[in-house]
Amino acid sequence: MNIKYSAAAQNIGSSVVREILKVTQGADVISLAGGLPAEELFPVEAVRDAYNRVLSGDGSTLQYGITEGFTPLREQIAGRLAHQGIPVTTDEIVLTTGSQQAIDLICRVLLDPGDAVLVETPTYLAALQSLNFYRANIHTVDHDSEGMLPEDLEEKLRRLKPKLLYTVPTFNNPSGATWSKERRQQIVQLCQQYGTLILEDNPYGELRFTSDPSIIPPTLAAIDRSGNKEHCVIYTGTFSKIVAPALRTGWIAATPELVRMVAKAKQTADLHSSAIDQRALHQLLQTFDIEQHIANVSREYHSRMKLLSQELLAQGMEGLSFREPLGGMFLWLTLPAEMDTTRLLPIAMEQGVAFVPGEVFYPSHPEKNTMRLNFTHTPPQLVQEGVQRLMRAIMQWRELETPIL
Numbered sequence: 001m002n003i004k005y006s007a008a009a010q011n012i013g014s015s016v017v018r019e020i021l022k023v024t025q026g027a028d029v030i031s032l033a034g035g036l037p038a039e040e041l042f043p044v045e046a047v048r049d050a051y052n053r054v055l056s057g058d059g060s061t062l063q064y065g066i067t068e069g070f071t072p073l074r075e076q077i078a079g080r081l082a083h084q085g086i087p088v089t090t091d092e093i094v095l096t097t098g099s100q101q102a103i104d105l106i107c108r109v110l111l112d113p114g115d116a117v118l119v120e121t122p123t124y125l126a127a128l129q130s131l132n133f134y135r136a137n138i139h140t141v142d143h144d145s146e147g148m149l150p151e152d153l154e155e156k157l158r159r160l161k162p163k164l165l166y167t168v169p170t171f172n173n174p175s176g177a178t179w180s181k182e183r184r185q186q187i188v189q190l191c192q193q194y195g196t197l198i199l200e201d202n203p204y205g206e207l208r209f210t211s212d213p214s215i216i217p218p219t220l221a222a223i224d225r226s227g228n229k230e231h232c233v234i235y236t237g238t239f240s241k242i243v244a245p246a247l248r249t250g251w252i253a254a255t256p257e258l259v260r261m262v263a264k265a266k267q268t269a270d271l272h273s274s275a276i277d278q279r280a281l282h283q284l285l286q287t288f289d290i291e292q293h294i295a296n297v298s299r300e301y302h303s304r305m306k307l308l309s310q311e312l313l314a315q316g317m318e319g320l321s322f323r324e325p326l327g328g329m330f331l332w333l334t335l336p337a338e339m340d341t342t343r344l345l346p347i348a349m350e351q352g353v354a355f356v357p358g359e360v361f362y363p364s365h366p367e368k369n370t371m372r373l374n375f376t377h378t379p380p381q382l383v384q385e386g387v388q389r390l391m392r393a394i395m396q397w398r399e400l401e402t403p404i405l
Contacts, residue, residue, distance in 0.1 A: 007135070008133055008134065008135065028352055029349065029352050029353065029354050030352060030353045030354070030378060030382050030385060030386035030389060031353075031354040031374075031377070031378065032308075032353065032354060032355050032373040032374050032375070032378060032386055032390075033354040033355050033356050033372075033374060034374060034377065035173065035329055035330070035374055036245075036374065036376065036377040037240075037241055037244075037245065037297075037329070037376055037377065038297075038300070038301075038304075038376055038377055041296070041297050041300060042243075042244045043243065043244075043284075043288060043293055046284055046287075046288040047243070047244065047247075047280065047284060049283075049287075050280040050281070050283035050284040050287075050288070051276075051280045051283075053283045054276060054279045054280050054283055061275075061276065061279055062275075062276065063275070064271065064272065064275065065272045065275035065278065066272060067094070067263045067266055067267050067271060067272045068090075068093070068094045068095065068259070068263050068272075069093070069094060069095025069251070069272065069273065069278055070095070070275060070278035070279055070282060071090060072282045073095065073249075073278045073279075073281055073282040073285075074090040074093045074095065074251075075090055076282060076285045077093055077237075077251055077253075078090055078092075078093060081235075081253060084218075084219065084222060085218050085219070085222035085225075085226070086219065086221045086222050086225055086235060086253065087225060088225075088253045089256075091256045091259065092253055092254060092255065092256055092259055093251055093252070093253050093259065094251065094252050094259045094262050094263055094266065095249060095250070095251050095272075095273050095278060096236075096249075096250045096251060096252060096266070096273055097248045097249075097250070097270065097273040097274070098238055098240055098245075098248045098249070098250045099201060099203050099236045099237060099238040099240070099250035099251075100126055100130075100250075101250065101266075101269075101273075102201075102236040102238075102250050102251070102252045103126070103127050103130050103166075103199070103201065103236065104130050104133075105252070105262045105265050105266055105269075106164075106199055106234055106236075106252065106262070107130045107131060107133070107134045107136070107164075108134065108265045109258070109261045109262055109264075109265050110163055110164055110197065111131075111134045111135075111136050111163060111164065113134070113135035113136075114135065114136075114137055115136050115137065115162070115163040115164075116136070116137045116139055116160040116161065116162040116163065117131055117136040117137065117138050117139070117162055117163060117164045117165070117166060118139050118140075118141050118153070118156060118157075118160070118162045118164070118165040118166070118196075119131075119138055119139070119140055119141070119165075119166050119167070119363060120140070120141060120143055120147075120148055120167055120168075120172070121140045121143070121361075121362050121363070121365075122172075122174050122175055122332075122358060122361035122362055122366075122367075122370070123166070123167075123168065123172075123174075123361060123362075123363075124166075124168055124172075124173045124174070124201065124361070125174075125356075125360050125361055127166055127201065128361075128363055131166070131363075136163075136164075138363040138364075139156060139160060139162070140362075140363060140364065140365075141153050141156060141165075145177070145323075146179060146180040146182070146183040147169060147177075147179030147180060147183035147184065147187065148167070148179075148183065148187055150183070150186040150187065150190060153165075153187060153190055154190050154194075157190060157191070157194040157196055158194070161194075161196075162196055163196070163197065164196065164197050164198075164199055165187075165191060165196055165197070165198045165199070166198075166199045166201065167198065167199070167200060167201070167220070168200075168201045168202070168203075168204075169184060169200065169202075169219075169220060170202055170204065170205040170216070170217075170219065170327070170328075171204040171205065171207065171208075171325055171326065171327040171328025171329070171330075172328075172330075173203070173204065173328070173329070173330055173372075174330050174332055174356065174358070174361045174372035175330070175332040175372075176323070176324075176325030176326075176328055176330045176331055176332050177323070177325070177332075178216065178217075178325070178326050178327070179217065180217060181217035181218065184217055184218070184219075184220055184223055185223055187220070188220055188223045188224050188232065188233065191232045191233075192224070192229050192230070192232050195232075196232065197232055197233075197234060198220055198224075198232055198233045198234065199234045199236065200219060200220045200221055200233050200234065200235050200236070201236050202219060202221075202235065202236065202237050203236075203237065203238045203240065203241050203250075204241055204327060204328035204329060205219065205237075205327070206241075206242050206294050206298075207241060207242070207294070207297065207298050207301055207327050207328055207329065208298055208326065208327035209298060209301070209302040209305070209325075209326055209327050210326060210327075215326060216326060216327065219235065220233045220235075221233045221235035221253065231254075231255060234252060234253070234254045234258065235252070235253040235254070236250060236251065236252055236253075237250060237251055237253075238250035238251070239281060241329070242290070242293070242294050242297070243281070243284070243290070243293075247274075247277045247280070247281060248273065248274065248277065249273065249274070249277055249278060249281055298327065301327075301328075301329065301375070301376050303380075304375045304376060304378075304380060304383070305324065305325065305331065305375045306324075307375075307380055307383050308331060308373065308375040308383055308387070309322070309324050309331070311383055311384050311387040312333070312387060315387065315391050317391065317394070318336070319335060319336030319337070320333065320334070320335060320336075321333075321334045322334065329374055329375065329376045330372050330373065330374055330375070331372075331373045331375055332358070332370060332371075332372060332373075333355075333370065333371050333372075333373055334367070334369060334370050335369045335370070335371070335394070336369060337369055338369070338401075339368070339369045339394070339397070340368045340369065341355070341357040341358055341359065341368060341369065341370060341371045342357040342359050342368065343397070344357070344371075344393060344394065344397050345357055347393045347396050347397050347400075348389070348390060348393035350393075351389045351390075351392050351393040351396070352389050353386050353389035353390050353393065355371045355372065355373055355390070356371060356372040357370075357371055358370025358371050358372060
C-alpha cells in the first residue's frame with residue numbers, strides 16, 4: 001500500500017543520538033554519545049518506597065488524572081521554582097511527558113508553517129527536530145562566549161519578527177556553555193521590547209559545579225519575572241536529570257492563558273502524562289532530600305568532567321580545544337579545522353568508542369570539526385581507554401584522508 005504521509009511527517013528527521021544509542025547498546029563500545037545520567041546514582045530505594053506508598057492506597061491512584069497534572073506535585077514544583085526566583089502558581093504549570101513534550105507542545109500551539117524562530121548555534125538536536133516538524137523557518141543568532149549577541153538579535157527581531165526564540169542558556173546541550181548575567185538581561189529586555197516569546201529550556205540547570213551565584217546567573221525566567229512587564233519567557237524543566245529519566249515527568253511554567261492552551265493541545269496527544277509517576281514523584285519529594293541528592297550527583301559529575309578534561313589534555317593533540325563547562329552533562333570538543341567528525345564516527349565505532357558529531361546540532365552552516373562528549377554516564381575507570389580509542393580513530397582517519405603523493 002502506498003501511504004501518503006503528511007507534509008509535516010515528511011519533515012521528521014531521525015535523532016542521530018538515538019540511532020547511536022541503538023548500535024552501542026550491548027556492544028563493546030565505550031559510549032560518550034548519549035545524554036544519559038549515571039544510573040548508579042539513581043535514588044532507587046527512595047523511588048521504590050515512593051511507589052509502594054502510592055500503591056498502598058485505593059484504586060483511585062490508578063485512575064485517569066487531569067491534563068494539567070497532579071495538583072500536589074504542581075504545588076511542589078511551584079515551591080521549588082519560587083526558591084529559584086521564579087514565582088508561579090499552580091495555574092501557571094502544566095506537567096508534560098519529559099521536557100521534550102514541552103518543546104513539542106509549545107511549538108504546536110505557537111507555530112504556523114513559515115513562522116520565524118531564532119536559535120543559538122549549536123543547539124539541542126531534538127528541538128531542531130520539533131521546529132522542523134512544524135515547518136518553522138529557523139534562523140541563527142550570532143554569539144560569543146557570553147551568549148547571543150544583542151546587536152544581531154535586535155536586527156533579527158526587527159527584520160524577521162520571529163514568533164519564538166529557543167535557547168538552553170545554562171549548561172547548553174550540546175556546547176556546555178552558560179550565558180552571562182548581563183547578556184541574559186539584555187536578551188530578555190529585547191524580547192520584551194519586540195514582543196517575542198522566549199522558550200527557555202533548562203533540563204541541566206541544577207547540575208552545577210559551583211554554588212557561587214556570581215558564576216551561575218539567574219534563569220531568563222527569573223529575570224523576566226523580576227519586573228512588572230508582561231512576561232515573555234516560557235520555562236521548561238524536568239525530573240529526568242535530577243531523579244531519573246524513566247519517570248518522564250517535565251513541566252512548562254508560563255502564563256495561565258498559555259498553560260490553558262497547552263493543556264488543550266496535550267489532550268489531543270495523551271490526555272495527561274502518567275498519573276502514577278506524578279503521584280510517586282509527589283511522595284518522593286515529601287520524604288526524600290532532593291537538594292542533597294542533586295548536590296551529591298553534581299559533585300560526582302564535576303569529578304567525571306574533570307577526569308575527561310584531564311585525559312583529553314594529556315593527549316597533547318595540536319588543534320584540540322574545549323572549555324570546561326560550569327555544570328550539566330556535556331563537553332564540546334573542537335578538532336583541527338580539516339577534520340569531519342561525521343566521517344570520523346564510523347572509524348571511532350570500529351575502534352570501540354562513540355560520540356555525537358557536532359554537525360547535527362546546527363540548523364545550517366555546521367562546524368564539522370566538532371563533537372559532543374557526554375561525561376556523566378561512562379564509568380570513570382573506562383574514560384582513559386575511551387579517550388585513547390578516540391585518539392586512535394583520529395590517527396586512522398588522518399591516514400585514510402592523507403593523499404598519497
